[in-house]
Amino acid sequence: MNKKIPRIYIQDHLNLDKIYFLSTENRHYVKTVLRMKLQDVLEVFNDTDYVFFAEIKYISNQIIKIKTFKNEFKKVESPLHIHLGQVLSKNDKMNFTIQKSIEMGVNIITPLFSNNCHVDKNNINIKNKTERWKKIAISACQQCKRNIIPKIKTPIDIFTWCKKKKENDINMIFHPQSKLTINDLKGSVKYIRMIIGSEKGFSNDEIKKIINYGFLSIKLGPRILRTETAALAAITACQVKFGDLK
Template sequence: MNKNIPRIYIKDKLNLNTIYFLSKENAHYIKDVLRMKIRDVLEVFNNTNYIFFAEITCISKKKIEIRTFNKQLKNIESPLHIHLGQVISKNEKMDFTIQKSIEIGVNIITPLFFNNSYFEKKKISIFNKITRWEKIAISACQQCHRNVIPKINTPKNIFSWCQENEKNDVKIIFHPQSILTINNLKKSIKNIRIIIGSEKGFSNHEIKKIIQYGFISIRLGPRILRTETAALAAITALQIKFGDLTK
């Protein structure tokens, strides 16, 4: 199939030779943005390692109808599983971090905050934030051809998250004054949990507390990076060392 075939996400379980009606959002994208026509072909993904090819069978003012006709296994997930704990940054920076980290291969993102009243003070709706971030995740997967959508967790207190211990997780905090580098880590690592601070970074007291929860302090480089740069640089370095970025 042509790699330039437009891709859309459908939440439903998909079957071959089956008719599906597109959501308003997908219908708008297909009809008004891409200006596709009847018999044009789409690539459909639905949060599995399978993709479906579908033909547009009906376009009207009220609906767009497609029919699946081909199914293929397409697993491009990295062998390295990365869980990113990102302290919530300003809107554009957080959106950028979520989008680009997903394109590079992160699997889970947990937004973090220090104060439990963070959302109340700023009059921010957690539901609206998560909905926005999930849409960004889907859009990123649509762009980079990932078929399994990374999970965006409900925002959590930073130290509660740091205390969590998943089986075989290597927990890392990046600090320019650390002695250890990524090259000091074992070559067989498959599951990594990393924490990235906000624009202000972490204080020495916070770093010490995070390390007490089992995080290894790693030096990514001598420079102080912006929060959105730090997340991408860290994920990229880990994918090169333990994942599939150079394969």
């Protein structure tokens, strides 16, 4: 198959040799953005390790029908499971962090409220924000060829999230004055929960409290990183050490 075949996400369970009607959003993307025609081929992913290839069988302004004709097993998920707890930052930075962290292999993202975040929990439409972030997640998977959509959780308080750690998780917070580095972690690591601050960072009291919840204080280097840079640097370092960036 041509590697440049456009990809779309369909939430339905898919079968071979079946007709599917595209959603309004996918119709717009296929017809208006991609300008695809009758008999053109799409790659369809649906939150599994299988992708389906489908041909456009009917196209109009209101309806696009596709028919699946082939499927392939394509497992591209990292062996390292990463749950990112990202303190809410400004719109463009938060969107960027979600998009790029998904491209780097994050499995779950939980937006967090903290004392130092730029977002007032009383003045945010959580439902709209979460739906927007989920669309960014799908778009990121569409681009980077991940087939399983990472979960975007509803925003919660930072310390509530910290309490939810599991026994097998390695929990990390990043701080330039820490002594430990990721290379100091020994053995096989499969599950990581990492917490990244907003533009204002963490107060000393917040760091102490997070560490008391069982989080390791890890040093990424001597420099102070922007919130969106810190997330990507941390994810990349973990994927190099324990994941599939070899």
